[in-house]
Each structure stands twice: as C-alpha cells, then as structure tokens.
Amino acid sequence: MKYSLTLSVIFIFSIFFTSCQNQPHANNSVQFYNNVSEFKGAINANTTSRTSAIPAKSIQFKTFRDDQLNMDMFQMPVPSDWKMTPKSPNAQTQMTGNNGFKFFGEQGAMYTYSSDPFINQTAAQTGNAVLPVKTPEQVIKEMIAPTFKQDGVELVKMYKVPELIAYDKNYEQFKFKSGYEQSKTIDVVASEWKSNTGTSSLILVHYSAAYDNQQQVAWGFYLQGIDVDTKHFEQTKKDFIYAQANKKYNPQYLHYFYMKDANFARQSGKLHQQRMANLRAEGQAIIERGKQYSASVDRNHQKFMDAHLERTTVTSNSGQSYKVDAGSNYYWMNNDGQYISSNDPNYDPNKDPNYNNRDWNSTTINN
Incomplete structure (x- = not known):
C-alpha cells in the first residue's frame, strides 16, 4: 500500500x-x-x-x-x-x-x-x-x-x-x-x-x-x-x-x-513559599520543643547530680548563683567566689575578726 x-x-x-x-x-x-x-x-x-x-x-x-x-x-x-x-x-x-x-x-x-x-x-x-x-x-x-x-x-x-x-x-x-x-x-x-x-x-x-x-x-x-x-x-x-x-x-x-x-x-x-513557610514553622516548633525538652532534661540531670554530690545552689544579692556544699542553713560569699557556711542565724562573718579584711555578702538558698 x-x-x-x-x-x-x-x-x-x-x-x-x-x-x-x-x-x-x-x-x-x-x-x-x-x-x-x-x-x-x-x-x-x-x-x-x-x-x-x-x-x-x-x-x-x-x-x-x-x-x-x-x-x-x-x-x-x-x-x-x-x-x-x-x-x-x-x-x-x-x-x-x-x-x-x-x-x-x-x-x-x-x-x-x-x-x-x-x-x-x-x-x-x-x-x-x-x-x-x-x-x-x-x-x-x-x-x-x-x-x-x-x-x-x-x-x-x-x-x-x-x-x-x-x-x-x-x-x-x-x-x-x-x-x-x-x-x-x-x-x-x-x-x-x-x-x-x-x-x-x-x-x-x-x-x-x-x-x-x-x-x-x-x-x-x-x-x-x-x-x-x-x-x-x-x-x-x-x-x-x-x-x-x-x-x-x-x-x-x-x-x-x-x-x-x-x-x-x-x-x-x-x-511553594507557603509550603516552605509551613515547613519552616513546623521545623521551628520542633526545634523549640526540642530545646524545652533538652532544658528540662538538663535541669533534671543537674538536680540529680547535685543530690548525688551533696551540693546546693545559692544566690547572692547581686543575682550571681554559686554551687556550695549542702548541709548548712546560711552561706556568705565574697567577690572571689569563696564562701562561709554556718547554722547560726546570728553569725556574721563581717564582724568576725578572722575575716574582717574581706567583704561577705549573704545569700539565699535555692530550693
């Protein structure tokens, strides 16, 4: 054909x-x-x-x-x-x-x-x-x-x-x-x-x-x-x-x-931009949740370690926090990060002649 x-x-x-x-x-x-x-x-x-x-x-x-x-x-x-x-x-x-x-x-x-x-x-x-x-x-x-x-x-x-x-x-x-x-x-x-x-x-x-x-x-x-x-x-x-x-x-x-x-x-x-924005928002939410979880884990881990090592945290009047040995009711800190502990509510290291050449600030024990 x-x-x-x-x-x-x-x-x-x-x-x-x-x-x-x-x-x-x-x-x-x-x-x-x-x-x-x-x-x-x-x-x-x-x-x-x-x-x-x-x-x-x-x-x-x-x-x-x-x-x-x-x-x-x-x-x-x-x-x-x-x-x-x-x-x-x-x-x-x-x-x-x-x-x-x-x-x-x-x-x-x-x-x-x-x-x-x-x-x-x-x-x-x-x-x-x-x-x-x-x-x-x-x-x-x-x-x-x-x-x-x-x-x-x-x-x-x-x-x-x-x-x-x-x-x-x-x-x-x-x-x-x-x-x-x-x-x-x-x-x-x-x-x-x-x-x-x-x-x-x-x-x-x-x-x-x-x-x-x-x-x-x-x-x-x-x-x-x-x-x-x-x-x-x-x-x-x-x-x-x-x-x-x-x-x-x-x-x-x-x-x-x-x-x-x-x-x-x-x-x-x-x-595409809307999809990417949604993905970015979702990703950021995951990151924030991760940060919160991580911070929570870190806090719990720190509490566990402090209890295991018998440490506690105190905060000075300036807002600075310090790790100290647990077991006392009162703590005073100087500018060099040194501290004095006591269970006597009337004790003041600033009046103690043994420490009168330094300034000591009272602290608050963190719960």
Missing part, C-alpha cells in the same frame, strides 16, 4: 499527541518582556538568518492559527503548491501538496526524572510522566523506529540540523524562565525513513533537557514530519527545513504564553 508510510507517521504523531496533552509550557527566558512591543523589538533584533538552501520553487507565506485563542501563531514560507488542509478534530496533516506531499504538525511529549526515587514517586503522583533521560537519537531508535518497522519502514540515517538548532536556541529567549533551571540542552535531529512503496519521510526531533538545582531534569521533544514520493524527497526535504528555519512568530502570540507562564510561575511560587 503506497500510503503505509503516511499511516505510520500519523500513528506516531497521534501517540505523542496523546502523551503531551495538558502539559505546561516550558519556562525559559533570559529577560522579562513587559509588553508586546518589547517582543517585536527582540524578534526583529534576533531573527534567525535564512538558510542557503532556498527553495527551487516560488514561495509564499502561509499563516498558522490557534483557533482556541483566535490568534495567528506564525507565518511560514513554503512552496506555492503546498496547501493548508481543512481543519477537523481528527486531522493529523496540516498541509498537502504535489507528489504525495503531506506535512504533519507538531506533537510531542514531556517527561521528568531524578536520581532520587522519592522525587520520581512524587512526580508520578502529581500526574507527570517519569522516564529516564534519552538522547534525541535514542528517541528515534527506541521510541519511533519500532513502530515504523512493523509497517516495513526502515530508518535510513540520522543527523543534526544546525540551522534549526540555532533557531530553537534563539526561540528560547521568548519563553518565561522561572529561575530554577541550572542548564538546558537544545538539539534538533533529523531522521530519514524509506518504505518499499515508493515514499520517504523526514521526521524532525526538537529536543530539550532542562536541569534544575535539585538534580532533577525535565526533558522532552516534539516531532515534525513530512511524507512525499521518494523521487521528490531531496528537494522537498530542503524546502521543509528552509520553511522551519525561517518562520515568523506573531509577537502577541508569544507574549500571551510568556505572561501565562509567568503568572503560573508566580502562583506556583506563592504556593
């Missing part, structure tokens, strides 16, 4: 479409854009240069829209025979053209992973897909190739696409950055496929892996693909890569998601 490769591509894209629904947008930017005008200026200053592989055919810009937001997303320069397909809920192709050409839109998946099993468990419980990090080449070989192979479609080759890597890295500045990322890897790898029915495909894997300061990584990818008659594949491939490297995003559209992600980060930050 000549359309077997097309069906395989559609199947692959439908799998990843299901896995990426309701995934939050990535948070990634080097500065905060306050309004759309700033986005326009940044876009004009950082537009990716056109590639040297200019299409052989005449080109025209096609506009892609987000119907839910009723907003233009971007314009893309494509050969004039590439036509937009009618939109429907089950449509997998976005464009069709001569020579069996079909363009499959962006679908992908996001995962999280950590070397800490507890973090992985928590992520899974909150609805995140947990999977050890794969390279884009591994994604192609382990996640895409097995499905294609079932339909007799073979992988021809893989290679990086420098102009699209540069484009994706440049695009990162228009995404909000929450501040948790320590590093991020951006890559684009192309894979070429061939069937025994006279059709060939190109699938682009746009890949990213963001590492935070807790040794956790959020990684994922989205796919773009084309299917065309094999004899027209080489030129169509060049046209497609050219179109992707030269598409122009609508500043309002970028700014909408930038602010959406910024607000999401703020709300998440507030929740």
Whole structure:
C-alpha cells in the first residue's frame, strides 16, 4: 500500500499527541518582556538568518492559527503548491501538496526524572510522566523506529540540523524562565525513513533537557514530519527545513504564553513559599520543643547530680548563683567566689575578726 508510510507517521504523531496533552509550557527566558512591543523589538533584533538552501520553487507565506485563542501563531514560507488542509478534530496533516506531499504538525511529549526515587514517586503522583533521560537519537531508535518497522519502514540515517538548532536556541529567549533551571540542552535531529512503496519521510526531533538545582531534569521533544514520493524527497526535504528555519512568530502570540507562564510561575511560587513557610514553622516548633525538652532534661540531670554530690545552689544579692556544699542553713560569699557556711542565724562573718579584711555578702538558698 503506497500510503503505509503516511499511516505510520500519523500513528506516531497521534501517540505523542496523546502523551503531551495538558502539559505546561516550558519556562525559559533570559529577560522579562513587559509588553508586546518589547517582543517585536527582540524578534526583529534576533531573527534567525535564512538558510542557503532556498527553495527551487516560488514561495509564499502561509499563516498558522490557534483557533482556541483566535490568534495567528506564525507565518511560514513554503512552496506555492503546498496547501493548508481543512481543519477537523481528527486531522493529523496540516498541509498537502504535489507528489504525495503531506506535512504533519507538531506533537510531542514531556517527561521528568531524578536520581532520587522519592522525587520520581512524587512526580508520578502529581500526574507527570517519569522516564529516564534519552538522547534525541535514542528517541528515534527506541521510541519511533519500532513502530515504523512493523509497517516495513526502515530508518535510513540520522543527523543534526544546525540551522534549526540555532533557531530553537534563539526561540528560547521568548519563553518565561522561572529561575530554577541550572542548564538546558537544545538539539534538533533529523531522521530519514524509506518504505518499499515508493515514499520517504523526514521526521524532525526538537529536543530539550532542562536541569534544575535539585538534580532533577525535565526533558522532552516534539516531532515534525513530512511524507512525499521518494523521487521528490531531496528537494522537498530542503524546502521543509528552509520553511522551519525561517518562520515568523506573531509577537502577541508569544507574549500571551510568556505572561501565562509567568503568572503560573508566580502562583506556583506563592504556593511553594507557603509550603516552605509551613515547613519552616513546623521545623521551628520542633526545634523549640526540642530545646524545652533538652532544658528540662538538663535541669533534671543537674538536680540529680547535685543530690548525688551533696551540693546546693545559692544566690547572692547581686543575682550571681554559686554551687556550695549542702548541709548548712546560711552561706556568705565574697567577690572571689569563696564562701562561709554556718547554722547560726546570728553569725556574721563581717564582724568576725578572722575575716574582717574581706567583704561577705549573704545569700539565699535555692530550693
């Protein structure tokens, strides 16, 4: 069947479409854009240069829209025979053209992973897909190739696409950055496929892996693909890569998601701060209870030691406390910490000629 490769591509894209629904947008930017005008200026200053592989055919810009937001997303320069397909809920192709050409839109998946099993468990419980990090080449070989192979479609080759890597890295500045990322890897790898029915495909894997300061990584990818008659594949491939490297995003559209992600980060930050405040309060309460317990233990231990050693504590008029031998009713202290004990209530060492060269202060026995 000549359309077997097309069906395989559609199947692959439908799998990843299901896995990426309701995934939050990535948070990634080097500065905060306050309004759309700033986005326009940044876009004009950082537009990716056109590639040297200019299409052989005449080109025209096609506009892609987000119907839910009723907003233009971007314009893309494509050969004039590439036509937009009618939109429907089950449509997998976005464009069709001569020579069996079909363009499959962006679908992908996001995962999280950590070397800490507890973090992985928590992520899974909150609805995140947990999977050890794969390279884009591994994604192609382990996640895409097995499905294609079932339909007799073979992988021809893989290679990086420098102009699209540069484009994706440049695009990162228009995404909000929450501040948790320590590093991020951006890559684009192309894979070429061939069937025994006279059709060939190109699938682009746009890949990213963001590492935070807790040794956790959020990684994922989205796919773009084309299917065309094999004899027209080489030129169509060049046209497609050219179109992707030269598409122009609508500043309002970028700014909408930038602010959406910024607000999401703020709300998440507030929740995080509240959780941390609760944890700090709980931790402080535990510390205070520990101090109280420790002080109580220390007091009881001191009482035990004093009783065992037959000591008692007295306090002078100045408020200074002293340890003295127990057994007497009255104690006097001098400024050097020396004391005189007696059981005679009328005795006063200040009147005793044996001690008249020193000052003695009466004390109170602590109970």
